[in-house]
Amino acid sequence: MPPKKRARGRPLKPTTEPGESASYGGDIREEAVKEKRKTSNAKGSVKTRADAVAPAEKILHSFWLMKSEPESRFENGIDVKFGIEDLKALPNQTGCWDGVRNYQARNFMRDMQVGQQAFFYHSNCKEPGIAGLMKIVKEAYVDHTQFDKKDVHYDASSKADNPKWFMVDVQFERMLNRFIPLSELKKIHLQHKAKGGALRDMALFTRARLSVQPLTSEEFDFVLSLEDKEAL
DNA sequence: GCCAACGTTGGC
């Protein structure tokens, strides 16, 4: 992989570990495990034994939304700004998505596969929303910034022999034909929640604070289709 | 700049 400048994810403060059993980490997968246990448990009891069931297959998501801040904001004297234009400006238009310090978001990054697409979402700014598309070009590997005392996302609790935090490499793919503002997505989400539709359960609204989130292919296609339609 | 939502921590 080309060595490159950094792209930063949502500059979350380093948190100390609650252990790997993050409350939401792989929630969907856990649901799948539960289902599997139910059906494969001969006694059909509520109680299940972990060693009595076959491991559930990993349910892998294929589409993603990743948040970053396009406007300057200083954290410990360091500017955490990283918008889609910053990614575009890097060599090979590629950067590593470092600085993610949330277990659920980390787990999703570890599920990412090379070639998958992600929306670049602008957060904490004048007009939040989806700016463009990028591609995962390197699967999850250790986020070196957790060991760098000078880095905003330094995590003293993470040990080199058992790193807590990971990142992926992303490459700019293209801008959307138009910026899709959060406000518009929200209106659609509310409509779909009331009457049904692709965005009824979109993580952007059901898990607003999650900085790396999966989309179903229906959600992805729907959002993408908006770029060629008139703004609401 | 406010503050609701919610993830994390730590006391018990």
Place this chain on the structure above:
DNA sequence: GCCAACGTTGGC
């Protein structure tokens, strides 16, 4: 293992 206090996210 509960849950109150705390800290952060991120829209508004």
